[in-house]
Amino acid sequence: MQKLWITRPLPDKVVTEAQRYFDVEVRAETLPLTKAERMRALTEFDAVLPTLGDAFDASCFEGQPRCRILANFGVGFNHIDAKAARAAGVAVSNTPGAVTDATADIAMTLMLMTCRRAGEGERMVRDGNWPGWHPTQLLGMHVTGKTLGVVGMGRIGQAIAQRAALGFGMKIVFHNRSAVAGLPFEAAQLPQLEDVLQAADVVVLAVPATPETHHLIDAAALGVMKRESVLINIARGDVVDEAALIEALQQGRIAGAGLDVYEFEPKVPEALRVMENVTLLPHLGTSAQEVREDMGLMAVANLVAFFKDGKPLNPV
Template structure:
């Protein structure tokens, strides 16, 4: 009798076929809409493996309904959607998909930095609305990127990849991390600073740290007040790291110049969210890893992790 697996979103057929070669597969058939909670509660009852996305809250109440579950394979680098400790207590393995999305997410982060600094979205809307009637000296003038100071909070794989891109723009790069990385400092010419100093000195502040209880609201009113009034905040990590109310007031009152956001505390972000009303905010729907090649690699790795745990082997990327 084959082990049973539930997949919480429609994924490419070639990935499903690999899992079906070993397991009996049931799958939510929507590509754009998450599986409803009540459906997931029913489906998880008898499965050996769960293939899920960040959109699913795998909490203690849900795990209480899982009577045969061996593995939760998260198709993401982060896993703050999963109660890891509750899974560990039940002997359930949790896996993720790091590494494969590093370069793609760094691409998106630097693209967001550039589009925010040079007001590309605002300029597109300006043109399409018929406002472009002439040229003027400071019309839609933005901030320079080449030679500016970049501050990176969180120097993991993606932070390092972002720093490599910034070197091509001759940027002075500061970083703050829980621990120093002397090898990376030497390789990329980075300068380690405490976070307050980074906030005070950087023209661009990029959030690259994982979301944890310690990083919840890491950037709030006090931290934003330390930044220059010409500086730009970029967040492609997790929404809860930045206090959104404090960010809104800082942007509206000119405490900082602009922000580029790929993530929000609540996703999808409500259309009446105050940050969406500001012209100096570039907003994206959490597309950091959204290239075709990378998303396929993530799905493949999530499937490999799942199948390894089903076979009682050690998955390539094991969280617990």
């Protein structure tokens, strides 16, 4: 029986399923692997089930690792140098379908909280500073009928757009690196990113983290957005130049932001934390019991398929 290391505590349902097929060791720590632990992962186990923050860079794969597959828990795998892994004979997989709806729901949560100033209102009530209702208190953006700009129309981008279009009557414009057709809602694909940024009242980022998307939203991109617009990021933190975002918010070049991810996560700049017009969540994208179970079960299924057929169900 192959040895499997699960690098963080996972739901019991996932661990039980993994134990049906593998000799499982579950690491008790909730923080990312240290360098020494990453080396142990590759030299002492046949398979590893890592997740966000477990940084397997190219140097980890020097030599001849015992490990044959990294079955990532999550859709994003920018913490793994997949090219270097494959060159060393280590397969890499992820869990794409399981995360779609939950992540889209968090995008909608951020949009509504930021546009309707719900975070500000909640803090006002909790702090005992609510003076009572009056007609001009915490006036925000009415999202119904507004234009949503989606950057990255993959599974998650489509799920967000569908919720916005069918649930809130929003007009959808989007930018994607390849043509997208056959959507179950009305949407216009615009040729340039800047076209979407200029047209949208709310911009939501749903692109993967790649060298090409690093700082995709920089000072220049923020500069073409409407002053009354809101930026939502549920992709990866480094898709946004965080320093440029802070400056744009401080100078009033955009109206607000809703963030579930951060460039130097888990560090969140104080400049963002003190802004009332910014909604901050602690990477809750897939944080639901059923979703985390589905992600774990998909990762296990990738492992089982790999050792049975030589290829995971969701290779990257």
